[in-house]
Amino acid sequence: MQGGEDFVQSVSNDEISPCYLFIGQHPLTAPLVQRLITALIGEASLEFNLETIAQEACTAGAVLEAVKTRPFSPGRKVVLLQDPPFLTSAGADGRWEAEAQDWEKVFLWLSSQKDIRSILVIESDCVDKRIGAFSRFKRLGPVVIDVGIGGDSSKDTKNAASAYVNGLLQRAGKKADKGVVDLILDQVGHDPVALGIEIDKLISLAGPRERIGLDDVREAISRQREEEVFRLADAILRRDKASAFEVISRLLADDVHPLIILQTIANFLRKMALILAALSDKQGVLSMQGMTYQVFQKEILPNLKAFWGEPAPHALKGLHPYALYIMYRDAHRFRLEKVLELFARLPDVDLALKGGQCPSRVILERLILEIIER
Numbered sequence: 001m002q003g004g005e006d007f008v009q010s011v012s013n014d015e016i017s018p019c020y021l022f023i024g025q026h027p028l029t030a031p032l033v034q035r036l037i038t039a040l041i042g043e044a045s046l047e048f049n050l051e052t053i054a055q056e057a058c059t060a061g062a063v064l065e066a067v068k069t070r071p072f073s074p075g076r077k078v079v080l081l082q083d084p085p086f087l088t089s090a091g092a093d094g095r096w097e098a099e100a101q102d103w104e105k106v107f108l109w110l111s112s113q114k115d116i117r118s119i120l121v122i123e124s125d126c127v128d129k130r131i132g133a134f135s136r137f138k139r140l141g142p143v144v145i146d147v148g149i150g151g152d153s154s155k156d157t158k159n160a161a162s163a164y165v166n167g168l169l170q171r172a173g174k175k176a177d178k179g180v181v182d183l184i185l186d187q188v189g190h191d192p193v194a195l196g197i198e199i200d201k202l203i204s205l206a207g208p209r210e211r212i213g214l215d216d217v218r219e220a221i222s223r224q225r226e227e228e229v230f231r232l233a234d235a236i237l238r239r240d241k242a243s244a245f246e247v248i249s250r251l252l253a254d255d256v257h258p259l260i261i262l263q264t265i266a267n268f269l270r271k272m273a274l275i276l277a278a279l280s281d282k283q284g285v286l287s288m289q290g291m292t293y294q295v296f297q298k299e300i301l302p303n304l305k306a307f308w309g310e311p312a313p314h315a316l317k318g319l320h321p322y323a324l325y326i327m328y329r330d331a332h333r334f335r336l337e338k339v340l341e342l343f344a345r346l347p348d349v350d351l352a353l354k355g356g357q358c359p360s361r362v363i364l365e366r367l368i369l370e371i372i373e374r
Contacts, residue, residue, distance in 0.1 A: 016040070017143040018110035019120045023127045024160075026192075031163060033080070033123050040119055041076050048072035055083040060102030067110060067118040081122045087134060126354050161190040168199045174206060177213045187221045194257035230323065232261075233268045237330040239372045248364050258353045258360035262346065265367060269343045270315035275328055276336040278307045296325045304328070342371055 020036060022029040041049045049071040053062060058081060071077035086099070110120060127134060138144070165181050188198050201220045206212050235244035251261055291300070301321060308316070316324070345367075352363050 016116050016119065018113060018116055018118070019107065019122070019143065021122045021124065021144045023124055023144065026123065026125055029123055029125075029160075032160065033121060037078050037080070037121060040078055041071075045071075045073050045075055049075060049077045050080060051077070052080045052082065055085060058082075058084045060099040060106055063120065064102065064106045064109065067106065067120060071117075076116070077118050079118065079120050081120060083124055083126075084122060087122075087124050087127045126351065128351065158185060158190065161185055161192070161195065164192055165195055165199060168196065169203075169212065172199075172203045173210065174203060175211050177211060179214055180212055180217055183214060183217045184221065187217070188260060189263045191257070191259040194259045197255070197257055198260075232264055233323075233327070236265075236268060236368065236371055237327065237333070239333065241368060241372050244368045244372070245365055248361060248368070252361055258364060259350065261364055262349060262353060262367075265364075265371070266343070266346055267315060269339055269346075269371075270313075271319070271324075271327060272331065272334055273336060273339045273343065274308065274313055274315060275304075275324075275331045276334060276339060278304055279331060280336055291329065293322060293325050296328065297321060300328065301325075342367075345370070 022033055037050060038046065051066050051069075053066060063079065063081060066079045067077075069077075086103075106120070110118065162181050162185065165184055166176065169176055184195070184198065184202075188194050198221050202212055202216055205216055205220045232244060232247045235241075235247055248261060252258065301324070304324075305312070311317075349363060349367050352358060353360055
């Protein structure tokens with residue numbers, strides 16, 4: 001897997017691959033795809049040497065014919081393949097198996113070029129890396145640039161999301177003060193749909209003002225997010241599924257994006273894992289059910305800070321000591337290994353929410369049940 005900056009530099013150095021695969025939602029991948037294609041064939045040839053095949057026309061035969069066809073202008077040719085169904089579990093359904101030999105002919109032809117003149121660029125909004133089709137596809141040797149959830153904390157994903165946010169603000173005639181974009185990403189995550197919703201709120205709040213500051217973000221996003229975290233976390237801690245479901249229903253009714261709710265749950269699991277790690281440490285902090293907040297502040301909090309070290313883990317930055325006290329007090333209801341298992345399940349939940357085959361409320365309620373009943 002190659003980084004988002006590295007692959008463009010490699011093209012500039014004439015280290016060209018016959019195939020590139022971009023994974024992630026199109027608002028994030030589109031700028032990278034555009035940069036790559038421009039680097040491969042030049043801006044002047046975009047109209048003549050670029051052929052796009054949409055999802056409904058995606059067959060191995062169509063792709064093989066496209067890569068074999070000479071470009072209109074001298075130089076390289078790029079065939080852009082958008083959302084091929086064989087890379088998703090919902091779209092595979094034997095499609096890859098039925099065309100496997102034909103797809104292997106495509107990649108055999110591409111890889112056998114002595115002087116690479118035809119390049120296949122694949123842009124896929126959602127890839128299920130668990131299915132056999134993806135494993136077989138990867139063995140064919142594409143360069144993979146992943147800006148999807150798997151890279152949620154990676155530099156490439158953050159850079160792409162930052163560029164997307166800055167682009168939305170610039171198109172609205174707004175400029176962000178220092179730290180604004182980082183705070184937005186920290187509060188909302190990297191999903192472009194969720195980011196778009198929250199940026200619209202910021203633009204509306206700013207009105208005619210050109211600049212958007214940290215206070216605007218806190219007013220439009222952070223305060224609401226803190227209240228959501230507290231209500232949902234409190235319901236989960238009390239194992240009150242009815243209240244948790246009510247919070248989720250209310251958030252969805254208020255047009256809070258499902259992926260923002262998922263991030264709230266993910267942040268809860270991160271914090272709980274850090275607390276449980278401190279509790280499980282032999283020389284760490286002992287559990288004290290029923291302790292008062294004053295005892296926690298005086299005897300427990302300093303030991304927790306010492307255990308976590310400086311600087312504090314990112315998931316705990318800005319967390320009020322009282323909120324930490326509530327989580328610590330009820331942490332005995334959870335087990336570290338189970339919390340880590342649940343956290344590992346979140347990419348599957350993210351994939352399900354993006355797939356749209358099941359209502360978001362049902363997917364999120366199932367996740368809440370898994371957390372509460374474990």
